[in-house]
Amino acid sequence: MPDIASCFLDCLDRAETRAAPFRHWLLSRMLPADACDAIVALPIDACIHGDTMGKRETNNSLRVFFDRTRQADHPVCADLARALQDGPVVRRLESLCGAALAGSFLRIEYCLDTDGFWLEPHTDIGAKRFTMLMYLSDTPGCEAWGTDLMDAGGTVIATTPYHRNDGCIFIPGEDTWHGFRRRPIDGVRRSLIVNYVVPEWRSRHELAFPDIAVRT
Template sequence: MGCLHATNTDSAPYDHWILENPLDDEVIEALLDLPFEVPKVDCSDGRREAYNSTRRFFDPAVLDEFEVCKMVAETMQSQETVSVIQDTCGVDLKGSSLRIEYVMDRDEFWLEPHTDIGAKRFTMLIYLSPDPESDTWGTDIYEGPGPETYLATVPFKSNRGLIFLPGEDTWHGFRKRPINGIRRALIVNYVSDEWRARHELCFPESRIG
């Protein structure tokens, strides 16, 4: 994760960082090759929580089965990576737990504007899909809770990422638009002990030191 030293920072409408090539190319390829079934879900709600039963997390069983998942999780759990994140973003992750979700969004998917505020101390999205029409699949940035506050879309590109520190103003989402393919990405969070779904964590018994 040395790329964090060379991120582009933007403060409008809240501090966020754009990552370029956060993972090695072979890691991206291995993540794209994971044999996860693309869920068929009802996306009408605009919230991922509406289909929790079909979501895929890098939990201990997945780490045991897939070497690339274990490698990514161990890298994000390492003190070296955590120190870079803390120094770059000015966040204290001590005592938090690592949560990584592998998302596979299909056409009709959308997310209402939300902030991630609560138990999440840190959010990072790493885009994976190399589809030729994927450049419009990035995260939408908002200035407030309503769709009329839409400001911009982070350009989607395989091995590009977005970081922000969840707060009262970190509104983001995904406006409904065509997805001709599968929108694959990692969502990396460090969460506090308030996070109740411990089964979603990479290392449920190990907190960041």
């Protein structure tokens, strides 16, 4: 199997650019199959249930990040973090998306959403320079669990395809409204949220390498 960085670079070469409702990129076969399987097999239970009031911050203390401790405990977390910190990967992301990532810090959140979860429309603008979503579930019905892309009024214009090991990228801006409208989740909606954030990011415990900025 290819390593994570090589597989991800190949994925970026195949990225599909979409212009509406804002510029984003659809990705497929993002990770080697064994790495994807290893993430899904991590001994982490979905501990957030019920209504999140439209915000992940509602349950901040229960959120899961691929921080230094989790990387030390689980090799796949370390392998993914190293790949996304890697110069060739970061340079390719900058080339694809036009993002300025040098000097930012890598943040990887593992989300396990259950029935009742929803997210209000938001843009990610501000401290996040880059957002990437990676979908991990393959249970029946998960095809309906993609991220909703919206206009400024909160109207859903498109929903990203949800398939295991696929995902999307966008660069936060004033028009990048997205969320997750209420709908049934029969099982666990698993995903990774990857951000490169500004150096001033206060929650250092969330970062993969809190003392090492990204270099290109």
